[in-house]
Amino acid sequence: MTLPSTYADRNCSLARALEIVGERWTLMIIRDAFFGVRRFGDFATQLKIPRAVLTSRLKLLVREGVLTRDDDAAGSVEYRLTAKGVELWPVVRALMGWGDTFYSPSGVKRAERHDRDGGLLDHEGRCQDCGSVVPVPEIRIEPGPGFDPDDFDRDPVSDAINTPRRLLEPITTPHAR
Numbered sequence: 001m002t003l004p005s006t007y008a009d010r011n012c013s014l015a016r017a018l019e020i021v022g023e024r025w026t027l028m029i030i031r032d033a034f035f036g037v038r039r040f041g042d043f044a045t046q047l048k049i050p051r052a053v054l055t056s057r058l059k060l061l062v063r064e065g066v067l068t069r070d071d072d073a074a075g076s077v078e079y080r081l082t083a084k085g086v087e088l089w090p091v092v093r094a095l096m097g098w099g100d101t102f103y104s105p106s107g108v109k110r111a112e113r114h115d116r117d118g119g120l121l122d123h124e125g126r127c128q129d130c131g132s133v134v135p136v137p138e139i140r141i142e143p144g145p146g147f148d149p150d151d152f153d154r155d156p157v158s159d160a161i162n163t164p165r166r167l168l169e170p171i172t173t174p175h176a177r
């Protein structure tokens, strides 16, 4: 639900940010984009959201410069995070961590590691091994102790997302429109 514009028009940056990412599904779409999902059909498969809703959320994110839409000559379309979009990773990380703390009794559902040295990242994104704050393309995400594969449908997109992988690395699945 969008906040009344009278509220967002006031000098509140949280309200402005929620205008973009506060609607239902939007942060899930952004999370999947970090996990390498790029195609409409793959977002639809993985998230099981109504296509009309997905269309409207993607349009908003492109209009706001969070995603780019690339159409190639063959008619295939890909959505990718922009630099502005990539800056949302700490938001996604923080909300996932909050969810793990309060709603995942068996532990972290997805762990972050530094791809170079395998060090675990702390909740601020610092590698426990080398001490650096790890940039998004060097973060590897993998199932943690609280991860339960039975929570997921078996489809190629979910399988790819649930395998250790670097953020932003594109998922390759048979072409879906």
Ligand SMILES: [Zn+2]
Residues within 6 Å of the ligand: 114, 116, 117, 118, 119, 127, 128, 129, 130, 131, 132
């Ligand atoms: Zn490291």
